[in-house]
Amino acid sequence: MKSKIILIALLLLQNIFSQSKIKIEGSVVDEDKSPLPMVMVFLANSGDGAMSDDKGSFSFLTKLKGKVTVNANLIGYEKFSKEIEIKDEKKITVDIDLKESALKMKESVVSASSFGSEKGKGLVLSRIDVLTTPGGAADLFQSLKTMPGITQVSESAELYVRGGDPIETITMIDQALIYHPFSYESTYGSLFSNLKNEFIKGMYFSSGGFSAKYGNVLSGVLDIETKGVPTRMQSNFGISLANTNFSTEIPLIEDKLGFNFNYDKSFTKPIFWLNGGLDKFTAAPSSQNVTGSATYAYSKTGKMKLFGVFAKDIQGVNVVGTEYEGTFNGSTVSKFLNLQHSNIVFQKLVMKNSFSFSKYTNNWKLGVLDLIKTDKVFSFRNDFEFFINSRTRLLSGIEYEKRNINYLGQIPDNDYNIRPEAQRKVIDADILNSRVGGYFELESANMFGVSNFASAIGIRYDRIPTLKLGWANPRINVSYKINEHSTIKTAWGIFNQLPDPRLFNPVDGNPNLKSMQAIHYVLSYDYLFDDDNSFRVELYHKDYKNLPLENSLLKYDNNGKGFADGVDVILKSTLTNGLSGWISYGFINTKRKWMDFEKLTSSSFDITHNFSLIAKYFVATNWQVGINFKYATGRPYTPIIGAAYRATENVYEPVYGDKNTSRFQNYKRLDIRLTHFTTLFNMANTVFYLEGLNILDLKNIFGYYYSPDYSQRKEISSYFGRRTVVVGMSVGI
Amino acid sequence: MKTSTTTLFGFLFLLSSLLGSSFAQSTNELMKEGKTLASKAYIVYDKDTFTKAHEIFEKLYSTDSTNYTALYNLTYVEYRFLEMGSRDKALFDKYVNKAVEHGEKISLVKGFASEGKTLFASILMMKITYNWAEAMTLSPRINSLLGEAEAINQNNPRAYLIHGIMKLNTPAAFGGSIKDAIANFTKTISLFEKAEQDSSLLVNWGYLDALAWTGIANEKMEMADAALFTYKKALSIEPDFSWVKYVLLPNLEKSKGEKKTTY
Numbered sequence: 003m004k005s006k007i008i009l010i011a012l013l014l015l016q017n018i019f020s021q022s023k024i025k026i027e028g029s030v031v032d033e034d035k036s037p038l039p040m041v042m043v044f045l046a047n048s049g050d051g052a053m054s055d056d057k058g059s060f061s062f063l064t065k066l067k068g069k070v071t072v073n074a075n076l077i078g079y080e081k082f083s084k085e086i087e088i089k090d091e092k093k094i095t096v097d098i099d100l101k102e103s104a105l106k107m108k109e110s111v112v113s114a115s116s117f118g119s120e121k122g123k124g125l126v127l128s129r130i131d132v133l134t135t136p137g138g139a140a141d142l143f144q145s146l147k148t149m150p151g152i153t154q155v156s157e158s159a160e161l162y163v164r165g166g167d168p169i170e171t172i173t174m175i176d177q178a179l180i181y182h183p184f185s186y187e188s189t190y191g192s193l194f195s196n197l198k199n200e201f202i203k204g205m206y207f208s209s210g211g212f213s214a215k216y217g218n219v220l221s222g223v224l225d226i227e228t229k230g231v232p233t234r235m236q237s238n239f240g241i242s243l244a245n246t247n248f249s250t251e252i253p254l255i256e257d258k259l260g261f262n263f264n265y266d267k268s269f270t271k272p273i274f275w276l277n278g279g280l281d282k283f284t285a286a287p288s289s290q291n292v293t294g295s296a297t298y299a300y301s302k303t304g305k306m307k308l309f310g311v312f313a314k315d316i317q318g319v320n321v322v323g324t325e326y327e328g329t330f331n332g333s334t335v336s337k338f339l340n341l342q343h344s345n346i347v348f349q350k351l352v353m354k355n356s357f358s359f360s361k362y363t364n365n366w367k368l369g370v371l372d373l374i375k376t377d378k379v380f381s382f383r384n385d386f387e388f389f390i391n392s393r394t395r396l397l398s399g400i401e402y403e404k405r406n407i408n409y410l411g412q413i414p415d416n417d418y419n420i421r422p423e424a425q426r427k428v429i430d431a432d433i434l435n436s437r438v439g440g441y442f443e444l445e446s447a448n449m450f451g452v453s454n455f456a457s458a459i460g461i462r463y464d465r466i467p468t469l470k471l472g473w474a475n476p477r478i479n480v481s482y483k484i485n486e487h488s489t490i491k492t493a494w495g496i497f498n499q500l501p502d503p504r505l506f507n508p509v510d511g512n513p514n515l516k517s518m519q520a521i522h523y524v525l526s527y528d529y530l531f532d533d534d535n536s537f538r539v540e541l542y543h544k545d546y547k548n549l550p551l552e553n554s555l556l557k558y559d560n561n562g563k564g565f566a567d568g569v570d571v572i573l574k575s576t577l578t579n580g581l582s583g584w585i586s587y588g589f590i591n592t593k594r595k596w597m598d599f600e601k602l603t604s605s606s607f608d609i610t611h612n613f614s615l616i617a618k619y620f621v622a623t624n625w626q627v628g629i630n631f632k633y634a635t636g637r638p639y640t641p642i643i644g645a646a647y648r649a650t651e652n653v654y655e656p657v658y659g660d661k662n663t664s665r666f667q668n669y670k671r672l673d674i675r676l677t678h679f680t681t682l683f684n685m686a687n688t689v690f691y692l693e694g695l696n697i698l699d700l701k702n703i704f705g706y707y708y709s710p711d712y713s714q715r716k717e718i719s720s721y722f723g724r725r726t727v728v729v730g731m732s733v734g735i
Numbered sequence: 736m737k738t739s740t741t742t743l744f745g746f747l748f749l750l751s752s753l754l755g756s757s758f759a760q761s762t763n764e765l766m767k768e769g770k771t772l773a774s775k776a777y778i779v780y781d782k783d784t785f786t787k788a789h790e791i792f793e794k795l796y797s798t799d800s801t802n803y804t805a806l807y808n809l810t811y812v813e814y815r816f817l818e819m820g821s822r823d824k825a826l827f828d829k830y831v832n833k834a835v836e837h838g839e840k841i842s843l844v845k846g847f848a849s850e851g852k853t854l855f856a857s858i859l860m861m862k863i864t865y866n867w868a869e870a871m872t873l874s875p876r877i878n879s880l881l882g883e884a885e886a887i888n889q890n891n892p893r894a895y896l897i898h899g900i901m902k903l904n905t906p907a908a909f910g911g912s913i914k915d916a917i918a919n920f921t922k923t924i925s926l927f928e929k930a931e932q933d934s935s936l937l938v939n940w941g942y943l944d945a946l947a948w949t950g951i952a953n954e955k956m957e958m959a960d961a962a963l964f965t966y967k968k969a970l971s972i973e974p975d976f977s978w979v980k981y982v983l984l985p986n987l988e989k990s991k992g993e994k995k996t997t998y
Contacts, residue, residue, distance in 0.1 A: 040921045042949075046960050049967025053925050075953075075961045077914045128910060134871075302957075533910075534878070580875045624872050679871045687866075 025093035027061035030054045030074060032100055033392070034453070038076060043098065046071040046083075064088070074098045080392070102392040102447075116208040127207070132199055135616055136628040137673025137695050137722075142202065143184075143195040146224070148614040150540070150570030150586040151209030154634035154669055155607050156704070157721045158191025159184055162607045163209045164544060165566030165592030166221030166520075169502055173197075173224045174216075176309055177383045178340040178358035179403065185268075185289045185315045187334055187364060193721065196313045196336060198264045198293050200238070200249045203229040209570075210542055211493025211524040214441040214460030214477045215385070215397060220499040220520045221544075228309050230297045231260035242691075242730025243273040258299050266291040268315075277726045284329050285318030304345040311338045321368060324708040325653050326421045331367040336360070352387040369420035373411035373429070377503075380404045393447040397460070404436040407503045419653045431507045435500070439464040443477075454483040464498065466517075473498040473517055487531065493524040501550045505558050512550075512558040519547040534576035543567050549596035564594030564605065583617035583628075603661045610635040626677045634669040638662035639705070645712035654711050670700045671722060687734045692727070699725040765791055766804060766936045773812055773938045780977045782819060782826070788812050803844045804936045810837040810854055811938045817861035827865055834858045842880065849888035850937070856880040857897050864904075877901060892926035893941040895919045896948070903952055913955050920949040943969055947979050954987060962987055 030041040037058025044051025045064055052062040064070075067088050074082035079100040086094060132145040143159035146152055153162045160168035168191075173183045175197065184192030206225040216223045232251035240247040245268035253260040268289045274280040295309040316333045340358035347353055362377040385399040408431065415425035443460030447453070458479040465472040477495030484490060498517040505511040526540035549562025568590035576582040590612070594605040611634065618628040641664040644657035674697045678690045696702070702720040709715070769791035776784035792809035795802055813834035820827025838855035841847050856877045863870045863877075878901070884894040899919030905911030923945040933939040946969035953962035966984045969976050 040925050042921065042961060042964070044961070044964040044968075047963060047967075049964065049969075049971040051964050051968060053921065053928060055925075055929075073960055073964070075958060077917050077956075081958070130910075576875060576878070580879065582875060620872050620875065624869065626871065677871075679869065681866050681869075689871075 023063040023065055024067075024088050024091060025061055025063055026050075026072070026096060027059070027093060028096040028098060029058045030060065030076075030098040030100060031058055032079070033102065038079075038100055041074050041076045041079075041098070041100065043072065043074045043096075046073055072096050072098075074100060076100055078102060116206060116212065127205075132202075134618055134626070134628060134675075134677070136618075136630040136675035136693065137671075140199050141194045142197060142199060142205070142226075146207060148584070148586060148616055148630065148632070149207070150538070150572045150588045150612075151222075153588065153590060153607060153609040153612050154614075154632060155609055155637055156191050157193075157702075159194050160191050161222060161224070162609075163222030164542060164568060165564075165590055165605060165607050166544075167502075167607065170220040170499060170520075171222035171224065172216065172219045173226070175226045175338075176228055176307060176340050176342040177354060177356035177385060178338075178342075178360075179379065179381055180338055180360060181377060181379060181405075182334075182336055182360075182362040182364075185291070185313060185334065185336075186287055186317060187332065193287075196291060196293075196311055196338075197226065198249070198266060198291065200264050201228045201262060201293055201295065201309075203227045210522045210544070211477070211479060211495055213397070213458060213479070214443045214462040214475065214495075215399065217401065217439040217441065217462050217464045217475070218437060218499050218517075220497050220518060220546075228295055228307070229262055230305065230307060231257055231299055232262060236734060238732060238734040240730065240732035243276060243728050244268055244270055244730075247732075260297055262293075262295045262297075264291070264293045266293075273726065273728060278724065282320050283318055284320060285316055285331070287315065287317035289313065289315030301345070305343070307342045307344075309340045309342070311336065313337075322707055323369075323420060324656075324712065325419055325710055326369050328369050328422075329367075332365065334362070334364045336362045350389040352389075354385045356381075356383045358382075369422050370412060370414045370424045370426050371420055373409060373413055376406075376408045376410070378406045395445045397443040397445065398441060400438070400440045402436070402438050405434075405503075407433040409433075409504070409507060416651075416655070418655045419648075419651050421653070424651065424653075427509060429507070429509055431509055433503050433506045433513075435466055435468055435503070435506075437464055437466050437500075449480065456481045456483075466500065469514070469516075471517060473519075487529055489528045489530075491524070491526045491528065493522060495522050496520075497522065501558075505550050510557060512553075512556050514556075515550055515558055516548055516560045518549050518560075518562075521545045521547075531575075534582075535574065537573050538571070540570045541568075542570070544592075546594065546596075549594060551596055552598045552600075562594065562596035562599075564592065564596060564602070566590060566592035568592075580620040581617065582619075583615070585616075586612075586614045588612040599661050601661075604638045606638055606662065608638055608662075624679045626679070628675045628677070630671075630673040630675075632669065632671045636666035636668045638665050640664070642708065642712050642715075647711075656708070656712050666703055666705070667701070669702050670698075671696050671702060672698050672700070682733065689732045690729075691731070692729050695726040695728065696722045697725060762795060762799075762802070763936065765795055766808070769795070769805075769808055770936060770938050773808060773815075774940075776812075777815060777940065777943070778973050778976050780819075782816075782823075785812050785815055785819075789816075803841065803847055806837060806844070807841050807847060807850065807854065808936075808938050810834060810841050810858070811940060813837060814854060814857050814861065817858060817865070821861070821864050831862065831865075835862070849884045849891045849894065852880045852884040852887070853891060853894045853897055856884065857893075860897060860901060870905075874901070874905070890926055890929075892923040892930070892945070895926065896923040896941045896945050899923065899945075899952075900948060903948065903955075913952055917949065917952045917956070920945050920952060924949065943973055943976055943979075946972075947976075947983060950979070950983055950987070954990075959987060959990075 030038045032038050039054055039056045039058060041054040043054060043060045045066060048066060050062055050064040052060045054060040069085055069087050072084045072086055079102055082098050082100055086096060088094060127149060132142050133140050135145040135148060146161060151164055155162040161171045162168055163171050173180050183195050183197050185196055186193040204227040208223045212223050232253045235252055237250040245266060247266045249264040251262050271286040274286055291313040293311045295307060297305060297307045299305045314335045319330045321328055321330045338360040340356055342356045344354040358381050360379045364375045366373050381403040383401040388396045390396055409429045412426040412428050414420045415427055439462060441460055441462035443458055445458045447456050449455035449457040461474060461476045463474045475496045475498055479493045481489055481491040497520045500517050501515055505515055506513050523543040524540060526538060529537040544566040546564035548560040549564060550558045551562035553559040568588060570588045572584055572586040574584035590610060592605050592608045593602045595602045613633040615631040618626055620626050640661050641659040642656040643659040645654040646657060648655050673695050675691060675693045680688050682688045702723050703717040704720050705718045706715040707718055769788045772784055772788035776788055789812045792805050792812060795805035796809050813830045816826055816830040817834055835858060838858040841851035842855035844851055859873045859877050863873050881894050881898050884891055899916045902912050902919060903916035927942040946965045950962040950965040966979045969979045
C-alpha cells in the first residue's frame, strides 16, 4: 500500500515537473537560409537559453510563462528579438533569420594594393610592427618603407610609391590633408615624420587602385586615424642618444572626455659625438614636437576630436660643393590643427566632418639661395557612409581645400653656381589654388548576387576654379574570395593630380599647367594562412599622361608621359617558435618623359629591385633581437661628362651626359636591434634598446660632388652612410 | 622447505598486490578529493580551499613524479593562485616560479599535450596580467602554445577560452579584438556543452569562466541583455559562482540602473 502511494506521488510530481517546463526549440539561419551554428539564443532577463548546433538547431527548457522576448546574438549579424507568449504548450518553435550586419559587409570589401592596421582585413602593418622595426626609429614612414610598393629611392622618410614622385602620395589625418608631415626637410628629403606613433590608432595605406574617396593624388594614400578618449591614465618617458620624449594619456571622464599629449625633443649632437660626424654640422639637427588631442564623446555615437601638432626643427650642415664651400642652414616650423566630428544619424548613416588648418614655413639658406616657403592650407571635408542594406554601402563626400603657397627670397640663376655673389632671381610669388571635390562609391559584398564577389565602384569629380580645370575619375575595385584563405583582387582607375606647386610659379613656371593623370591597373592574389601569416603577390601597370615637361616658350607644358610596370611580393609571418617578421620584394620598370627629360627615360624613381627582410626573435625571456636588411638597386642619375668655363662668373658649367644613364651603387644596409623588456620598481614598464644602424658599415651614397673644373668627383655619403650606434630607454607607468 | 618458500613468496605477492591496490585506491580517492576541492574553491573563489587542494596534489605528485594527473591538477591550482595574485602580490610571488616550472613540464608530457600547453599558456597569460612589460615576450609564446594546443585537439574548449581572454585583454592596436574574443568564448561554450560527462580525474575547468568572460565581452559590446543571460546561465549551473554572483551581475545591474536614470 505504502509503495503504491509513493508511486502515485512520484508520477504526480513528474507530471507537475513536466508541466512546469516548456521546451523552446527552433533553428537559426542566415539570409541564404544556411544554418548558423554557435548562435546564442536566450530569453531576455533569464538564464534560459542555448547555443545553436552545427545544423543551426537549438532547444532549451524554461519555466517562464506569459510574454517573453527571444533574443539571438551572433557577432557580425544584426541582433534578433522576438516577443512570444508562453501559455500551456509543451513546446514552442521559434525560427530565427539573422541578417548580416553592415560591419560584416565592410570587412569583405578589401581593395587591392592596400594594407592597414586591422586584422582580418588583409595585409597588416600593426603599431607593434612600427614600434619594433629595427632602424625604423619607431617612425611610421620609415617602417612603411619596408613594405612592398614603396621604393627605396633614398633614406628620407618620403614615400616613393610605384615609380611615383613623393608629392604623388598624400597623407591624411582624421580626414584632413597634411602636406608636410616631416621634419628635417632638406634638399635631400626629410628624415622622419612629425606624426608621433603614440597618437596613431589605425592606418590604411594604398599604393594603387584606391577608392574614389581620395582625390588630387596619383600614386599612394596614407590615411591615419588618431586615438580617441584614452581608456586609462598612462604616461611614458623615453630618452636616447638622439631624443627625449614624454607622453601622457588622461581620461578625464570615462569614455566621454580625455586628452592625449606628447612632447618630443630631438638633439642629434650626442649621437654624432659618439659615432663621429659632428664636424659636418655648424648646428647639429634638433627638433621639437608638441602634439595633443582632446576628444569629447557627447553621445554613444557622437564624437568631437581636436588634434594639433606644432613642430619645428633647425639644422646647419657644412656643404662642400663644386664651386662653393659653405653652410646649409635649414629651419622649419609646422602647425596643424584639425577638428573632427563624427556621428551616426538615422541609424544607418555615418557622418564625419573635418575642419583643418595648417601652416608650414621653411627657410633654406645656402650661398646665394635664401628662400622662405610658406604653405597655408585650409580644408573642409564631409564623408558619409550610408548602409543601404547589410551587404551594400554607399559612400559619398565633398571636400574643399584652399591652399596658398608663397615663395619669398632669392634663388641662383644657374644651378651650377650657388656662390653668395652668384647671379640670382628674386622671388615673391603667391600660388593660390582652391579645389572642390566630391565622390560617390558603391560598395557591395555580393556583386551579381554572388557572396564571394565584392566590388567598389566609384566616381569622383575635382575642380580647380582658379585654373578653370576639372576632371572626373572613375574607379573600380573587384575581389573574388576563392576560399577561406585565397582572394583575387583587381583594380582599375583614373587618377589626376596637380603638378608640384612650384611649377605654377609665374616667374619660372607656368600658371596654366593642367593636372597630371595616371591610369592604374592592378591584379593581386592574397593568401591568408591565418591572422598572423599572410602572402601577397601583385602585378601592376601605371600609365602616366599630361606630365609637366620643359618648354622653351612656356617654361612647362603638359606633354610629358610615362609608365610604371612591376610586381610586389610580401610574406609576413609570426612563427610558433617566436620568430616574426616579413620579407618583401618589389620589381619595377618605370620610365618618364617629363621635366627636363626630353625622351622616355628611366626616371629617378626607377629602383629595379627592392628587397627588405625584417626579422624579430626572442632569444631569451624579455630579450628580443631584430634585424632589418635592405637591398635596393642604385638610383639612376645623369652623369657629368665635361665642363665649360664661364668667364663672366668665373665658374665651370657642367656638361651632362644622357639623362639618367648611370646608377649609383646598389643600396645595402643592415640594422640590428637588441631590446630588453622589464619592470622597474614593480610598477614601471621599461624598455631598453641598443640599436646598430648600418652595422656592417656598408657604403651608401647620396650623390657626388666635384672639383671646380668637374675633372674629379667625390662621393656624398648617405645619412646612414656610416655605422651608427643608438642606445635608449622608455619607461611607462 | 621448498613449500614454505613458495608459500612465503605467495604471501608476499598477495600482500604487495593488496597494498598496491589499496594505495591506488587511496591515490584515486585523494585525487578525487583534491579535484572536488579545486572545483569548489573556484566557485567560491577561496584561497584556503585552493590551498587544501594544492596540498593534496603536491603530496600526490611528490610521492610519484610520474603522476601527471596530479601534476596537471597541481599546476591548475597554481594558475588560480596567480589569478588571485593580481591583487595579492605575495601570493603571486610565492607561486609564480613553481607554476611556470610545472606548466612547462606538463606542456611537454605526452598525452597531456593539448591540455598541458593550454594550461601553460594560461600561466604565462597571468604573468602578463601582473607585468605588462612581459607582453612583448610572452604574447608570441602564448599564441604559439595555443595554436599548437588547438592543432593537437581542435575540441579543447580551454584553448579557445584562453585565446578569447587574450583577445579581449589585448589593446586593439596590438591585435586585440572583442569580436574575436566573443567568437572564441562562444566556441568554448559550444564545446563544453557538446562534451561528454566528465569522468576524468583532471580538474574540468573553464566552462564557468567562459560564461563569465562572454558576459564581460558582451558588456563591452554594449549588449547588456546577452551579458545578463550568460551571467544568469552561469548562476543556473552554479548558484554560488561568486565572481558572477557578487561582482559581475551586481555591477551589470548597477550600470543598467545608472543608464536608465541617465537617459
